[in-house]
Amino acid sequence: MGEQEVPTGPVKRRIGVMGGTFDPIHHGHLVAASEVASQFHLDEVVFVPTGQPWQKSHKNVSAPEDRYLMTVIATASNPQFSVSRIDIDRGGATYTVDTLRDLRALNSDADLFFITGADALSQILTTWRDVDELFSLAHFIGVTRPGHILTDDGLPEGGVSLVEVPALAISSTDCRARVAQGDPVWYLVPDGVVRYIDKRQLYRGE
Numbered sequence: 001m002g003e004q005e006v007p008t009g010p011v012k013r014r015i016g017v018m019g020g021t022f023d024p025i026h027h028g029h030l031v032a033a034s035e036v037a038s039q040f041h042l043d044e045v046v047f048v049p050t051g052q053p054w055q056k057s058h059k060n061v062s063a064p065e066d067r068y069l070m071t072v073i074a075t076a077s078n079p080q081f082s083v084s085r086i087d088i089d090r091g092g093a094t095y096t097v098d099t100l101r102d103l104r105a106l107n108s109d110a111d112l113f114f115i116t117g118a119d120a121l122s123q124i125l126t127t128w129r130d131v132d133e134l135f136s137l138a139h140f141i142g143v144t145r146p147g148h149i150l151t152d153d154g155l156p157e158g159g160v161s162l163v164e165v166p167a168l169a170i171s172s173t174d175c176r177a178r179v180a181q182g183d184p185v186w187y188l189v190p191d192g193v194v195r196y197i198d199k200r201q202l203y204r205g206e
């Protein structure tokens, strides 16, 4: 008898999910997404700007539409990158469990990979909502970030991968402070984002 053919299902799409407040989006975010897309053979990366980032409620966060448009401008030139409005349009506080549930419902044929920096990764177990469900919805990828230790201590075995990305010591906080002081943010954020910040006079009064 000949060898049995093992039935193989359709190849699943591999979608990276990069959630962030993106106030503003900067090259640290873009390099992290690009590097993970390459190392994990992702078909695409969806950037998902937060609606109301509940852990930043004490901060003065820019309007969702401004953060959404800056994210669109920053990612427009890369055919692998797209931007989703799901967290903005859902309304209310943004929880990643809702982001991933909604993305799974929209992409039932795909595996999801949630990309997050070392700072955020270290907070998941202690502060994020519905932690147990989170790891059943996506594989988590923690990326290096200067000034933060990258570790998967305590996180579910097999649920998280750690990835070294080219280190860019850029934060949105620093970009906002630079604009407020009149310092340039050229080359920290994409050129179109510099122009958008200028056009909308963002971060001037901070």
Ligand SMILES: Nc1ncnc2c1ncn2[C@@H]1O[C@H](COP(=O)(O)OP(=O)(O)OP(=O)(O)O)[C@@H](O)[C@H]1O
Binding pocket: 019, 020, 021, 022, 023, 027, 028, 029, 032, 115, 116, 117, 118, 119, 120, 143, 144, 145, 146, 168, 169, 170, 171, 172, 173, 174
């Ligand atoms: N330079 C960077 N290198 C790697 N990951 C980063 C970098 N900056 C941000 N991230 C990650 O990107 C995601 C979204 O980040 P976020 O939009 O909060 O930017 P941020 O620079 O941390 O903002 P803020 O300074 O306002 O807190 C988070 O998971 C964060 O850890």
Ligand SMILES: O=C(O)c1ccc[n+]([C@@H]2O[C@H](COP(=O)([O-])O)[C@@H](O)[C@H]2O)c1
Binding pocket: 018, 019, 020, 021, 022, 048, 050, 053, 055, 056, 094, 095, 096, 097, 120, 127, 128, 129
């Ligand atoms: O689900 C949560 O409880 C939760 C708590 C804090 C942050 N997050 C998510 O982590 C991502 C980065 O958040 P931030 O606030 O650092 O821009 C973004 O997608 C947030 O929705 C999620």
